[in-house]
Amino acid sequence: MSDNATIPSALHALTRRQFTAAAGAGALAASIGLPARSARAATPLKLGVLLPRSGHLALIGQACQRGAEIGLPMLRDLGYTIELMNADTESNPDVGRTQAEKLIREGAHMLMGCFDSATTLAVAGVAEQKGIPFVVNIAAEPKLTEQGFKYTFRNFPSAGMLGKGGLLLYKDMFAASGVTPKTAVLLHINDSFGMGMLAGINALMPKLDLPFQIVETIAYDPKARDLSIEVAKAKAAKADFVMTVTRLNDAILLVREMVKQQVDTMGITSPGSPGMYDKQFLKALGKYADFCSVNIPWFDPKQDMAGVLQKTFEKAYPDESCDLNVGFSFEGVLIAADAHKRAGSTDAAALTEALRATNLANRVMLGGAIKFEANGQNMNLKSAVVQNLGGKPTVVLPTESAEAKLVFPAPAFKSRG
Amino acid sequence: MDATFFLNVTSAGLLTGLVYGLMALGLSVIFGVMRVVNFAHGDMMVVAMYAAFLLFTKLGIQPVPALPLVAGGLFVLGYLLQRLVINRFLGATEHIQFLLLLSIAIIITNGVLMVFGPDARNIQLDASFESYSVGPLVLDKVRVIAAITAGGVAALLWAFFRYTTTGTAIRACADNPVGARVVGLNVEQLYAVTFGIGAACVGAAGCLLLLLVDVHPHLSSDYTLLGFIIVILGGLGSLGGALLGGILVGLSEALSGVLIAPSLKSMFSFGLLILVLLLRPQGILGKKP
Numbered sequence: 178m179s180d181n182a183t184i185p186s187a188l189h190a191l192t193r194r195q196f197t198a199a200a201g202a203g204a205l206a207a208s209i210g211l212p213a214r215s216a217r218a219a220t221p222l223k224l225g226v227l228l229p230r231s232g233h234l235a236l237i238g239q240a241c242q243r244g245a246e247i248g249l250p251m252l253r254d255l256g257y258t259i260e261l262m263n264a265d266t267e268s269n270p271d272v273g274r275t276q277a278e279k280l281i282r283e284g285a286h287m288l289m290g291c292f293d294s295a296t297t298l299a300v301a302g303v304a305e306q307k308g309i310p311f312v313v314n315i316a317a318e319p320k321l322t323e324q325g326f327k328y329t330f331r332n333f334p335s336a337g338m339l340g341k342g343g344l345l346l347y348k349d350m351f352a353a354s355g356v357t358p359k360t361a362v363l364l365h366i367n368d369s370f371g372m373g374m375l376a377g378i379n380a381l382m383p384k385l386d387l388p389f390q391i392v393e394t395i396a397y398d399p400k401a402r403d404l405s406i407e408v409a410k411a412k413a414a415k416a417d418f419v420m421t422v423t424r425l426n427d428a429i430l431l432v433r434e435m436v437k438q439q440v441d442t443m444g445i446t447s448p449g450s451p452g453m454y455d456k457q458f459l460k461a462l463g464k465y466a467d468f469c470s471v472n473i474p475w476f477d478p479k480q481d482m483a484g485v486l487q488k489t490f491e492k493a494y495p496d497e498s499c500d501l502n503v504g505f506s507f508e509g510v511l512i513a514a515d516a517h518k519r520a521g522s523t524d525a526a527a528l529t530e531a532l533r534a535t536n537l538a539n540r541v542m543l544g545g546a547i548k549f550e551a552n553g554q555n556m557n558l559k560s561a562v563v564q565n566l567g568g569k570p571t572v573v574l575p576t577e578s579a580e581a582k583l584v585f586p587a588p589a590f591k592s593r594g
Numbered sequence: 595m596d597a598t599f600f601l602n603v604t605s606a607g608l609l610t611g612l613v614y615g616l617m618a619l620g621l622s623v624i625f626g627v628m629r630v631v632n633f634a635h636g637d638m639m640v641v642a643m644y645a646a647f648l649l650f651t652k653l654g655i656q657p658v659p660a661l662p663l664v665a666g667g668l669f670v671l672g673y674l675l676q677r678l679v680i681n682r683f684l685g686a687t688e689h690i691q692f693l694l695l696l697s698i699a700i701i702i703t704n705g706v707l708m709v710f711g712p713d714a715r716n717i718q719l720d721a722s723f724e725s726y727s728v729g730p731l732v733l734d735k736v737r738v739i740a741a742i743t744a745g746g747v748a749a750l751l752w753a754f755f756r757y758t759t760t761g762t763a764i765r766a767c768a769d770n771p772v773g774a775r776v777v778g779l780n781v782e783q784l785y786a787v788t789f790g791i792g793a794a795c796v797g798a799a800g801c802l803l804l805l806l807v808d809v810h811p812h813l814s815s816d817y818t819l820l821g822f823i824i825v826i827l828g829g830l831g832s833l834g835g836a837l838l839g840g841i842l843v844g845l846s847e848a849l850s851g852v853l854i855a856p857s858l859k860s861m862f863s864f865g866l867l868i869l870v871l872l873l874r875p876q877g878i879l880g881k882k883p
Contacts, residue, residue: 232812235712367857396857402807402816405606405734406851406859413599426714426808436723437734438602461718590723 221258222517222528224510225285227276227300229292232268233400236425237451237502241292241314244506247490257514266291270299277303286523287312287516289509292502294318294369301329310516310529314509315502317449318373322554328525330532330553332508334449334474334560336370340377342560343448343472344385349574350446350470350562351388354585358417358443360392364407364431365422366399370450374422378448392416399424408434418443418586421450428452429461436465436590443586447471454563454570456498463568468587470564470573474542476504478578483541500570504541512537512547543578598730603848605733609741611844613802615837616744617817618824619751620795626831627768627788630680631688633695636818637702638793642668642800643809644710650717650804657717657801658743665797672793676786684785699814707811714808722805740802747798748837751791755833764788768831823867829880838879842866 226245229238245261252259262285266273273296277288281303288304288311291297297316304311305326313321313331317339322331334342351357363378365371375394382391393414397407408431411419419442423431429452432445445453446469452458453469476483476499486507490499512535517523520531537547544559562574566581573583621635632638645664649655655663675698683694724735755761767774767784774781807813824843828835843863850862876882 231707231712233810236714396855398857398860401856402813403610404856405610405737406603406848407856409599409603409606410852410856413596429716429808433722437725438732439725461716463718465723 220523221260222513222523223260223262223284223286224513225262225264225277225280225288226510227264227266227273227280227288227290227296228506229268229273229296230263230265232266233426234268234293234424236455236457238266238268238292240455240498240500240502241290241506243490243494243497244503245289245314245510247493247503248486248507248510251485251489252511252514257518259510259514259517261510266293266296268293268296270295273297274299274303278307281307281309285309286525287513287528289314289506289513291316294321294373297321298369301326304328308525310525310532312509312513312532314506317370319377322550322552326553328529330512330535330549330555332512332547332555332558333505334558335554336373336377337381338556338558339449339473339560340374341381341385342474342558344378344381344387346472346560346562346574347387347389347446347448348385350583350585353574353576353583356443356586357388359389360414360416361389361418361420362393362395362411362414362416363391363420363422364395364397364411366424366427367396368399370424371396371399371422374448374450378422389417391420397427399427401427401430404430404434405438407431408438408440411435412438412440416442419445421445421447421453423447423450423452425452425455425457428455429458432458432462432465432469436462439590441589441591445469445587447473449473449560451502454498454500454565456496456500459565459568459570464593465590467565467568467593468584470562470583470585471570472560472562474501474505474544474558475561475563475570475572476501476541477543478572478580480539480541482539486541498570501542508540508542508547511540600852601730602732603852604845605731606737607845607848608841609734609737609844610806610848611841612741612744612837613737613799613806613840614820614824614844615840616747616795616802617799618821618828618836618840619748619833620792620799621821622825622828622831622833622836623751623795624789624792625825626833627764628684628785630684630691630789631695632792633692633818634699634702635796635821636814636816637699637706638668638671638796639800639803639817640706640809640811640814641671641702642797643804643813644706644715645797646801646804647715647717647809656719657804658739661743661747661798661801664801665794668797668800669790669794673786673790675793676789677782680789681782681785699818703811703814710811712810712812714810716808717804719805736805740805743802744799747795748833751795752833754791760784760787764791820863823863826867826877827870829877832877832879832881835877835879839877842878 228241264276277300291300292315294316311329315333317336319335365375395407453471459466487499516531520527545557547555561572563570564573571581572578624632642664646657646660649660721735726733763779764784767781824839828839846862846866847859851859
C-alpha cells in the first residue's frame with residue numbers, strides 16, 4: 178500500500194526556516210549554483226519511492242527512506258518542486274512489482290528505488306512496460322543496465338564496477354600499509370547481489386593482477402540464523418585475511434562468530450557490500466567492529482552538500498547511520514527533481530530525456546558529476562576504503578580524500594582492551 | 595581439514611541441536627497427549643523471545659535467569675489458549691484444527707509486528723563474544739550455557755511426567771482418554787495443563803535461542819517448520835525423539851555445511867526428513883500407530 182504520511186517526526190519538528198538556518202542551505206545554494214526558487218516548475222513532480230521498509234531488508238530500506246526524505250526541505254528551498262509517494266516493497270520482488278504498478282496508477286510521474294537487485298529488476302520491467310522513468314538509488318545487478326531498458330537510470334555502481342573499484346583499492350591498501358597478504362578467504366551471501374559480486378570478483382581477479390589468491394569461497398544464505406559453520410570453515414582455510422560480501426544482520430553474525438572462534442587474520446574487509454559501516458553493526462559489536470573495512474562508494478568529504486546533508490541527518494536522527502544508503506537515496510531524489518526542473522513538465526518522455534541529459538556536478542557522493550551513459554549507467558562513481566576507527570566509519574583511502582590513516586593489519590580481537 | 599576442525603564443528607552442531615530439541619519438545623508434548631498439531635508453535639517461541647528481550651532491556655534480567663518467568667508466562671498463555679479456544683475444537687476434524695492454529699499463528703505474528711516492528715533485535719552479553727578453550731576445542735560460551743540449560747529443562751520435564759501425580763495423570767490421558775475419564779480424571783483440565791507445559795517448553799527454548807539468534811517477527815515460520823522436521827524425525831509424541839531429532843538436525847546442519855556447502859545445510863535437514871519418512875514413517879523413536 179502506498180502511503181504519503183511517512184515523513185519522520187524529527188522532520189516534522191523542523192520548520193523550513195529552521196532547517197535552512199541549521200543546514201546553511203541558502204549559502205550552499207549560492208555557492209554551488211543550484212537553481213533559484215523563481216525557476217521552479219509549475220506542477221510538482223510526484224516521485225514514487227519504492228523501498229524495502231519491512232521484511233528482512235527493513236533496516237536498510239528504512240535508512241534509504243530517511244535518505245529520500247531528509248533532503249526534501251533543502252530541495253524545496255532550492256527551488257525544486259517534488260512530492261514523494263512512498264511504497265513498501267516488503268523485501269519481496271513480487272510486492273515491489275505490484276506496488277510500482279499501483280504507484281503509476283495513482284499518478285506517480287517517476288519511480289525511484291529499490292535497494293535490492295531482484296526487486297529493482299522487477300520494477301525496471303514495470304517502468305519499461307508503462308513508459309515511466311525509473312531512477313535506481315541502489316542496486317548492483319549488472320542486468321539493470323545491460324538489458325536495454327530505456328527508462329532505467331542507475332546512479333550506483335553495477336556489481337562489476339563495485340567489484341573492480343573495490344578490488345583495485347586492495348592494491349592501494351597494501352601499498353599504504355606496506356604489508357601484502359598472499360591469501361584470502363571469501364565469505365559471501367548467495368542472493369542475487371552476492372552472486373553478482375562473486376561473478377564480478379571471479380572474473381576480475383585474474384585481470385587485475387592482485388597479489389593475493391582466494392583460497393576458499395564460502396556462500397551462505399543472507400537470512401541465516403547462525404554462521405558458526407561458515408566461520409569454522411573460513412578459519413580452517415588459514416588465509417591471511419577475510420573478504421566478505423554481506424548485508425547487515427549477517428555481517429554482525431559473521432564478525433561475532435569470528436570473535437568467538439578466535440579467527441584472527443590481518444583484517445576483515447569487503448570489496449563493496451553493505452553491513453560493516455552501519456551504525457547497528459558498530460553498536461552491536463562495539464570494539465570488535467573497529468578495523469573492519471569496506472571498499473565502497475562513499476560521501477565525498479570535499480563536497481559542501483555532503484557536509485550539509487550529514488549534519489542535517491545527524492541532527493534529525495542521532496541514533497541512525499548517515500551512510501551510502503542515505504547518500505544515494507538523497508541523490509536519487511536530487512536527480513529526479515533536477516530532471517523535472519529542466520524538463521519543465523511531468524510528461525514521461527520529457528522527464529526521460531531530461532534524465533538522459535543529467536549533468537550534476539554538485540552532489541554528495543565521490544566520483545565527479547552525475548552523467549548517464551546511453552545504457553542508463555552513471556560511470557562517474559568512485560569507491561573509497563572506509564574503515565571503522567573509534568566506532569566511526571572513516572575514509573582512509575584514496576589519500577586525497579582520507580580523514581585518517583589506514584590500520585592494516587588489524588590488531589587481534591583479544592588485544593582490544 | 596583436520597580432526598580438530600571436525601570436532602569443533604560437531605560440538606557446535608551438538609550444542610545447537612540440544613536447544614533445537616528443547617524447542618521441539620513442546621510440540622511433541624502437545625501432540626503426544628492431545629493429538630493436536632500446534633501450528634502456532636514458532637509464533638509462541640517468538641513471543642517468548644521478545645519477552646526475554648524486554649526483560650533484558652527494561653529490567654536487566656539476562657535470558658537464563660529470566661527463563662522461569664518467561665516459561666511461567668507462556669504456561670499461563672498456553673493454558674488459557676487451550677481452555678478458552680482450542681478445547682472447543684478438540685473433536686473437530688484435523689483441517690479445522692489446522693486452520694484454527696494457523697489463524698492464531700497469523701494473529702500472533704502480526705501482533706508482534708505491530709508492537710515491535712520488523713527490525714531484528716538482539717541482546718549483547720559479555721558472554722556473547724566469549725568461548726571456552728578445551729585443548730584444541732573452542733566452545734562458544736552462550737551455546738554451552740544454552741545447551742546445558744536445555745538439557746536441564748528436558749530432564750525436569752521427563753521427571754515431571756515420570757514421578758509426579760499430575761504427570762502420571764497426563765500420561766494416562768494420552769494413553770486412554772476414555773479410561774482416564776472413567777477413573778475420574780478431569781481430562782479438560784489436564785489437557786489445558788499439557789498445552790501450558792508445551793508452551794512453557796517453547797518459552798524456555800525462546801529464552802535460550804535469544805542468546806544465539808536475533809529475533810524478528812518473521813522468524814516464527816522458520817522455527818515452526820524446524821520444529822516439525824525435528825519431531826517427525828524423532829517421532830511425533832516422543833520426548834526422547836524430540837531431543838534426538840534436535841540433535842540430529844543440529845549435527846546434520848553442521849556436518850553438511852562442512853562436507854557439502856554451508857548454503858545447502860537446510861536442504862540436508864529436509865533430505866534427512868524425506869529419508870526417515872520413507873524408511874521409518876513413525877520417526878526414529880516413534881511408535882507405530
